Amino acid sequence: MATAAAHKAYGTEEEHAGTAAYERAFDAAVAADERIEPRDWMPDAYRATLVRQMAQHAHSEIIGMQPEANWITRAPSLRRKAILMAKVQDEAGHGLYLYSAAETLGTSREELLDKLHSGRQKYSSIFNYPTLTWADVGAIGWLVDGAAITNQVPLCRCSYGPYARAMVRICKEESFHQRQGYELLLALSRGTPEQHAMAQDAVDRWWWPSLMMFGPPDDESAHSAQSMTWKIKRHSNDDLRQRFVDICVPQAESLGLSLPDPDLKWNEERGHHDFGPIDWTEFKEVLKGNGPCNEQRLTQRRRAHEEGAWVREAAVAHAAKHSDDTKAEQA
């Protein structure tokens, strides 16, 4: 298939005119809320933005397994252990969906993993914070998954079909995880004084990093305007962040836990909660790789991949030796 890039780089004048027609058709389809599918023409920059965003999303699912898996072997009851294992398994599954969806745009899982391992592609900065107590598992479910859902539900209507469809499945499971996290915190909050303190401490540590998950403020968000025109994104960072704060405040009250922000209060006029300033310096440092766990997370991911190389090679070698057997079985 000749790509649009090839047309632009080497094309004749007629072909340039053709590209302009493709562009008009693409813009019209997006404007009419039609879905763009893998075989449809799309602008190179649209393709590149989607690959970047979907890859980062997939990487976040994979790296995001680590802070929670950190507690699987120490989960305090068998029921909680089963829930946590199922959740981490779901995350691996979400990673698989998202890599598959990204592959429809002409990249491969190997290529994307390579970019993750070499630091050329990012994952969500939230996973560079450590899980220090069992309550962190609950705080991640309630706040981190909650923020992720607020971000991701609009993606179910994203203009790119494969991404939108992956998000429908993912959001169902994510909202289940979020409820489980809330319920975990509720059990701690209503438990012994030590358990309550553990829950409060976790919320204190995860609240601000969760708000940072919505990305930089609107006036500093590099990709926002274009992504909104293309209907990859439906709401601005600040709008989603505000929505999240408004959802969390009453939930914190029913949990019997406080949110660590002295400026947080209801603003009658705006019909929203006002909240204090976010420490964007910290955000930028974590993004640059200087968060508490950046090094640890990437090292573990690389090690799993490197130590698994002989397993993948064996699977490939076995398949090559026995490709005839499989054909014979299928015949």
Add this chain to the structure above:
Amino acid sequence: MTTTVPTAAALALGDDALVLSHRLGEWAGHAPVLEEEVALANIALDLLGQARVLLSTVGDEDELAYLREERAFRNLQLVEQPNGDFAHTIVRQLYFSTYQHLLYAELAAGDGPFAPLAAKAVKEVAYHRDHAEQWTLRLGDGTDASHERMLRACTALWRFTGEMFQPVDGLDVDRTRMDTAWLESVETVLRRATLLLPEGPRSGAWSAGAGRQGVHTEPFGRMLAEMQHLHRSHPGASW
């Protein structure tokens, strides 16, 4: 359920599932491919589900899991062995799931107290066994390096395979027949994988049935310390 489950047998089967589930849970975030993150967690979850049903028939599942000392656990030494590399994990899985599948198939076919549980679990275990067999073939008959690792793992774990067929109070099965079927099945898979049945004793006098008597290997105490620490730090708390 009105039938009473024999305690020793329920603890033996429940502890096997609990401990192996825990070991598989340690793989989360470390597997060689994403598909194996899903598969290993899936198997771990199945086993944990079995453990919870079995332990609950004889007491409180959490008390039994978190408040017993090492000497009171009745699991096989095989399932408590550290994960090692992926070959090691797969061979442990092959040895155990072949045994568990034969055992649950027999229990499911009978009308003893474990029949209802076994009828459900045998379907899960058939999948675990298939997964282990497929990987045994891939790794044994893959590259020279993977073949070598499989040989090492098969031999290292061989010494723990005899205790699966030691008698357990309340577990009414034909152990001799099961042992023969196990050997046949494992040998067939290993041969197809270009591997050989290891030589050497399947359990020395030092280990025959030892796990079932609460005599374990050194790594097990450390595993329990990690597993039980949080629960024990908050006596009487609910989670």
